[in-house]
Amino acid sequence: MRFKIVTLIICCCCTFTALAQTNYAVKGIVSDTTTNVKMDQATISVLDARDSILQKFTYADKGAFNISNLKPGKFLIMVNYPDYADFVESFTLDASKPVYNFGNIKMILQSKLLNEVIIKAKVVAIKIKGDTTEFNAAAYATQKNAKVEDLLKQLQGMKINQSGVIIFQGEPVTKILVDGEEFFSDDPGLVSKTVRADMVSKVQVYDQKSDQAKLTGIEDGVKVKTINIVLREDKRKGVFGKVDGGYGTDDYYTGQMMFNKFDPKKKIAAYGNIGNTGNVGLSGDNNSKYGAGYSRGNYGGNGLPFARDGGAHYDNKWNNDKQSINANYKIGALTTEGSSNTMTQNNLPDNFNKTTSNKSFRRYSFNQNLDADFTSKLDSTSDLSASVYGSIDPGTSDNKTQSFTLRGNGVLLNDNDVSSIGSNNYKYMIASANYTKRFKKKGRSISLNTRGSSSQFRSDNYMKSDLKYYNGMGELDSVNSIDQYKPTASNSNSVSAGFSYNETLFKSISLSASYNFSQSIGTNSQLSFDKSTDRYDKLDSVFSNNFKVKTITNFYNLRIGYTTTKVNLNIGTGISDADSEQKDQLASADLNRRFTNWRPNARFTYQLSKAAAITLNYNGNTTQPNDYQLQPLRQNTDPLNITLGNPMLKPSFNNSFSFNYRLYQPTLDRGINFNANYGRNINTIVYNRVTDSSGVSTSQWSNLTSKQPTDWKVNTEFYGHATKLNFILSLNFEVDGRNSFNYVNGQLNESKSIDYSPYVSIWANTATYSYNFNIGPKYYLNSSSLQQINNNRHGFFTDLGFSTKLPYNFFISAEMNYQYTAKNKVFNQDFSRVLLKSSIGKTFLKEENLKITISGNDLLNQNTGFSRYGSIDSFTETRNTTIRRYFMFSVTWDFAKFGKSLQPQQ
């Protein structure tokens, strides 16, 4: 009894004390955020909010916890569970709230959390923002003294094809900027071979408007795939470059020099290149102004080249960056000699002709170009910019072609010997100026622009042709000989001026209206002279033309844009009204035409999440027939293929749609690129051919209204990082399809083709070794409705490459390229080729910047230029001479000095 009383008293006392000093406590339940499972044994710690001193801790019992006997104050609760992200939250205990209940604490798996927030510790390789894809150079390892090219090769979605064209997600990159500025007039090949990989902090890829659209504000639907190389802060000031020389068997040699001096405000660069190994990569050209890849002045693997070129770049900003200048000069000469063999099957209704031709050629071109941009901020609200570009391009050519055509039954139809020798010169100049004034209201601005251009083309050709026709028995029927002198002269001058007005409504909507006026005057004379006795002075009026064309065009453009952080929508339309007057100087016949061209477009970009974005694009485009399609001019340069103009042509209209989806998950280092394009042409301009019984094809353009040709392309890439083996795996699937129409001998021909090329790529790069492996089959479906026999074919390719460092600073690398195209019903020969290249060498000096290399090109001596393709009404296969096996000894010296002292390289 006494015991009971004591107990009771003690209990009461406890209760009293408890009442007197409130029991401060915190409680809650810990569970997994996705599965809602209660997390038993999670660790819960209570820390003092001021100094993080541990107050109390406990382990959760089936997720529930209750920590009592705390003092009042400010605290932090920390919940931990292995593999889960820490949960930390502050709370306060005071008299008014002595017990803090956290309720349900949701824990997130670290692996899941990392997908949603980008953590600092790991280098995130790719960032997708709107239509820009940004690569972090730190995530990609390159060897010492590597160039930007070596970095680009590693980027997911980026490829460099055999002719050196950089392709991103299936589209060629036509511009590389350095820190947002033009460097060597946006010659991608040159920039990627000059700038060092260790200078790069980021690589951004996006679509830019064409230079012309930027100047005039008039949307032309042209998207220029652009790479911007962002330099590292500590590499913006320095001197770097390379000297390279090599000599090999069969008198092959190369020499290269590059020098660059970079300053945050000033860049000076110069390069020189000489060689006959086809390594003309440095002389890629200003393609954005000429279109068509990096082709001009480039050696496409056809023939044996001898190249000499050089160039210089200068840019400078001064007066607090208010004024800047950016100038480039390039000079280059290229001689190419070679021969080619072409087999063409021309499809006819229920029949075909097969032409075999052998051609030998020698070409020489010498081009120089200069461009300069000047910009000035007149004051805080107005800018003025001016640019000028000029080029001179003389050259000579000497071609000899022997060809013969067999009928479908194998009986000789005709044979022809053509030779032409001549010289040509092309001069071009363009100057433009732009003034922009911004108003007080944000987004309101007006800009004025003007442009003038002049081009001049001259050529002098001597042509001889000996064409023999054979009858159905294969006996000589008649002979047609041509021996003519053909001078050509064309001039074109144009001026334009315009303005655009921009306005912003409700912060997110922008409006823009533009007007432009242009006038161009062109003359075009193509004359043919027959030989009288010893001089070519007898004008052949049938094959001579002399025109003068004057065109006045008015452009109107209206665009509305909507931009928020996630959405970017642009809808616009352009209308142009062209009025042209043509005078035939020889026949004194005039022709006046008027074209109204409509150009609607829309672009929608949506940022789905931090990791993914989509872009939808629509472009409607009126294509006006060009002069050659319209002119009733006659040519006899190829007496077997005669083209006639059609003055009755109307413009065609093309609708094209594209869809792009990009996803990248930083923590897993994997992603998707998906591109789909579809185009449909209305009122299309088709090329109709009439081949007569003697094998002469006469072609004329016309509008096709009954059918609409389509083309489509799907390009899918899945890529991921195999973390254990440390390589990147990319699965690609490309399908390319089109159907096109024309009339052949009055019968409608439909040509269909679908190319399937799935392939797998694996690559890995570290500072000491790298390897890559690509493999894939190719299927081409190609048929013509005129023919029973299709040109379906299949093939296969694989590329294999590796390079590695060896002990004592030796290194070795090898590259193998295998290509196979099976014979088919049209071409009765398989084609297979193995190209093997290898090099071994040794590096010297601490930074490994002196290198001696012995390399072997085409070790198996199997290289032949080969291509096989199907056009609308013919199937063609070409083989041509190209560079084959040689061995070369070369010495390379890379130099780099950044900041005040030599920087250690990564």
Add this chain to the structure above:
Amino acid sequence: MKYVSQFFICLLILGANTLFAQNKHFITSGVIEFERTANMFALVKKKVTKHTMENKPFYEQYLRTEPQFRTLKSKLTFDNNTTLFTPTAPEKGVHWWYDTPMANQLNHVFSDLNTRTSIIQKEFYERTYLVKDSLRNIKWKMTDETREIAGYKCRRANALVLDSIYIVAFYTDEIHVSGGPESFNGLPGMILGVAVPHENVTWFATKVTDTSVDKKTLVPPKKGKEINNKQLKEEILKATSTHGDYSIVELKGLVL
């Protein structure tokens, strides 16, 4: 259409996260092997004080002839919220010229984390004490820093012990026992690493064995004169009172 559907299937595969929360196993009994590393160069140098300059030649000779680090092994057995820290007898002693308490493992420590009491059998030169007292109460300052020790992810916490000794400890929340080597305790998990930077000594776990423990092996030490912490400190100070400014060095080595 085929490609479109293929594309979306792949998208789903990539997008889905197939990881689910698993019930983690938490260790509550087992054996941990520790390695104690002492920087002897620094410890021997502490024997050379203003008043004991005669020790300087010994220190210099030590630098020439002896290794810098002395590594000793120990074992921590734990079960049912009790821990027993047992030093492994060293293979090689320290020559008396250079000897100092911090160079050796002097303690067998039995801790009962439920009652928060400990029994420490302590070697004090020729004497042995059995110190029975409450557990050392340490104010831990938590940090965000983590590192891996013996395969376990550990979080860092800092503290001052014995009023002035700065220690850094690393504990893992995968072992749900609030103990550690020697007398270090009080964190929300087992301490697998301790560094005492100014005393030039560290303990790091080399191996954790998750096993059941025989109750018979987890018994408190018995040898020695029973004493509490306060009495121990008095005894040490009395015994080293003639050692001048070296006595504080000895005290730290004896009580840490």
